[in-house]
Amino acid sequence: MxxxxxxxxxxxxxxxxxxxxxxxxxxxxxxxxxxxxxxxxxxxxxxxxxxxxxxxxxxxxxxxxxxYHDYREAPAGRHVIKMCRAEACQSMGGDELGERLLGLLGVDWHGTSGDGAVTIEPVYCLGLCACAPAAMVDGQVISRLDEKMVTELARAVKA
Amino acid sequence: MSVKIYIPGDSGAVALGADRLALSMQKAVRAQNLDAVIIRNGSRGLYWLEPMVEVETETGRIAYGPVRASDVDGLLAAGLLEGGDHPLLLGDPEALPFLKRQTRLTFARCGITDPLSLDDYRKHGGLAGLTNAVAMEPKAIVTQVTESGLRGRGGAGFPTGIKWNTVLEAQAPQKYIVCNADEGDSGTFADRMIMEGDPFLVIEGMIIAGIATGATKGYVYLRSEYPHAILAMNRAVVIAREAGVLGASVLGSDHAFDMEIRVGAGAYVCGEETALLESLEGRRGVVRAKPPLPAHKGFLGRPTVINNVISLASVPVIMDKGADYYRDFGMGRSRGTIPIQIAGNVKHGGLFEAAFGMTLGELIDDIGGGTATGRPVKAVQVGGPLGAYFPRELFDTPFDYEAFAGKDGLIGHAGIVVFDDSADMLKQARFAFEFCAVESCGKCTPCRIGSTRGVEVADKIRDGIETESQITLMTDLCNTMKFGSLCALGGFTPYPVMSALTHFPDDFRPTPGMKSPMPQAAE
The missing domain is CATH 1.10.10 (Arc Repressor Mutant, subunit A)
Structure with missing residues (x-):
């Protein structure tokens, strides 16, 4: 009903x-x-x-x-991280950072964490290729990501 | 008069903290009761210096960078408003070698003006091309664009004037101008920068295209990954409409032209023109067979000009300064300037607009300053995910459509991604297939299935299973994809794969005992 x-x-x-x-x-x-x-x-x-x-x-x-990749068939987590997986970000260690982030959040690409805190999606280029690696967190762009920033990001979205 | 402080609103600068910086500056200006205004300009494209702040002083603009929010108090104490000395002082931005060596025709205003000020746009030469165009016969506009030698900057390099002429000659009650702003290639950001930093230029180019071909309606198909550009373009369209630049009477003339911004939905293949049209019409972004050409049967089956953002943005200067002026830059059949995007693992990454003809080596080593990591350059990928990987041995290749084709590569949208010697080219080849598998629209079998088979073959090579026969299989697969796919996604995925295989054969044949594809740093 x-x-x-x-x-x-x-x-x-x-x-x-x-x-x-x-x-x-x-x-x-x-x-x-x-x-x-x-x-x-x-x-x-x-x-x-x-x-x-x-x-x-x-x-x-x-x-x-x-x-289309953008349309979701189910609600996303409270936060959405779109991590760039394209070549320019790869050249600056984006793959390793992506893996690290997935590990910290305990999800796979396109997955939402069990507590519903965060959804992580791959994106192929945000046009921030001269300051790679880049991501978009809840619509906000961030770039020149490193291990420390990724760790902080994982902590912030789970808080 | 208030001192103008420029802090870029470009998303690249924002990603590096420009919004926080602007907020701190605003607070400090208010707290200290300073007579200054903050203008969110576009980016000059020197991303290693972003956020780059500029102040307008009596002797011209003075730049500082890269500036963080925490630098604001120190900068103001050092006399920022008078261009005072500070460790972050860069001096006259135009004197910076990276900018001084450029020829900025398309990006002439980007980073200088307030992107949403039509007055600023006019003051810096904007609308001069359109003003000439409204007084001309359509045929004469098309001729001028044709004679300029402008070729499609989206990647295919098709002569823009010839495309326009086809639409001009097509008979239909309604024709369209579609601006392809689905800039999905990694390593490219020129479209994004110009839409965020000088949106009226794109609008002006589209209106000229409309007048030249008899189209009265335009669409910008803009990718959803570019929220800042979407906002800037939407605002600019509203402003242009209110000012009578767009509408029933363009600049008071008899010409009508209006336009809308349409947002994509995260499908790379929609950068292909026929898939884009399908998407714009509200269908799956599946590639159409050509003919019919979009120029004959495009959006809603009507004659349509589809041009890349930079192609359209190059038109106003051609209409303002003449075909000869534009054509006199460049080499061979590549005329005018091209906004080259230097990206990836590079020390001085950014936008470098120059006449065609500079060598790849000059761009990477000289302008780009080598890698960001300080390690040797191993390979550069030119032209996005469907472009070839070039080794250092080919760095004498001049930036020119034909020269790149001659080396089994392509300029594409002129993005260069630099990789240092830690890159594993087998992994890059595998990624090319993987990306094709993710983004394939599914229409052509070689692309839809071949891409997945390619990933499997790459994995076998990685694991050392029947290496030589798998390499033969990969080569064969590339051949099938190249000749059996309708569009560049399936057809060009072989470029990165085969170039990696040809130029870096050792990466495909791991020495026994040296399984780790990533060489460890010496330290």
Whole structure:
């Protein structure tokens, strides 16, 4: 019963987003971005509403959601760390720092720690390649990461 | 008049503490009741000096860097506002060798002006190109761009004017300009810097493209990994619209042009133009077969110009100063300037705009100052994750589209990533396959499956299992991917792999007993 009323809530809030963005040319990505902003992820219950609003099949919408790395099918942890794994960061020891961070948090890439404190995601380039290694923590960019900073970061997000 | 203190709002500077610094400066200025204003400019692109603070004094701008928030009191006590002496004093920024040796046409204003001040933009030569363009026939604009020799700066190097001409000649009730700002290549950040540091330039370039081709609507497809650029571009569009630069009457002329910023969703393949169009239309970013060309059937099936950010940002100066002015820079068929991004394990990393023709060695050793770690340079990857690894033996290669192609490499978006001698080139080759597997859109079998097979083959080589036959297999796999993929993701992944294999064969054949791929430091 509770989940049904939650679904209804999701549906009505999604409907408002669809109604607002539908007039755009190619509205699906902007809608999904706003849905994710609204709920922190793209809930399953939102998909039929979007499909209906845009005259698409539910499968088509699901196909789009699952194609893009940004869209989450479940809520993220309280903090989100996006660690760059691309070449420029590799050249400055990014791989080792990434492994270290995973070890400290006890999660794998794309994982969320058991206490729900943090989700860690790989990202392929933040454009901070001249001051690598770089990461984005809750939307804030940080660069020239070293062991000490990574250790502090792990402590801060778990606190 | 208040003294102007410039603290970059560029995300590279922010990642190094520029926001905290600006906050401290603001507090100190207020507490000490100083007559000064803080302007968040773009970055000059000297990232080892960021955050680089500049003050406007009577004798010109004086720079300090790298400045931390904790340096503020000391700087103010040393007379920052008058350009006073301090251990962080750099002097006239334009006299710094890294800047002095550049030819800044596209990045002329970046790091100098307030990115969101249209007045500043005008005062520093902005809108001069557009002002000329609104009074010209579309065909004449296209001719000028063609004669400038400008080629696509996104990587493919296709002549911009020819692309525009195709769209100009296409008949349709609605045409579009799409700016490809999905700058996903590691080692590249020129698009990001210009969007954050001089967003009106991108807008001006798009409007000129619109007038030249008869397109009245533009989209910037901007990657979600660039939140600062998204914010700057969105704000700039609103300002440009309010000022009548965008809208039903561009600069009071009969031309209409408006635009929107669209945000990507973390798919590298959407940097490929047809995948980008699919994504913009709201579908999976799956590559389309060409023909039809986007110039004939692009966004929503209508004629569309798709240009990279830097291609579009290079147009205003061509319309302002003429095709000859631009074309006179460069070499061979690579005309004008190119914003080269020096990144990775490098001492002096940043943005270096120069005429085509400098050698790779000059850029790495001379301009970049060698590695950040102080160890010898082993390899440099030019052109992003799909670009070749170059060994020192090829450092005499001039920065030129054809010269790089001649060495089985590519310029791409002109990013250079430097690696020191601790790099394991087998590991880099494996990563190239791994990245391709993560980002493949899945349309072409060689890319979708070959990338995963490539990872497996690399692992076998690493473990010393049938090394020679696996190397043959890897070579064969690269050949299949190169000729059997529609776009550059599957088609160019062989570049990093084969260049690593060709130039660093020892890394693929570990000596028995020397299993550790990472040489330990002497100390």
């Amino acid at each position: 509770e989940s049904r009323s939650m679904d209804a809530e999701i549906a009505s809030r999604t409907e408002a987003i669809v109604g607002r963005l539908k007039p755009l040319e190619g509205p699906l990505l902007p809608i999904l971005h706003d849905v994710q902003k609204e709920f922190g992820y793209v809930p399953k219950a939102a998909l039929p509403v979007i499909a209906n609003g845009l005259n698409l099949s539910r499968a088509e919408v699901h196909g789009v959601v699952s194609f």
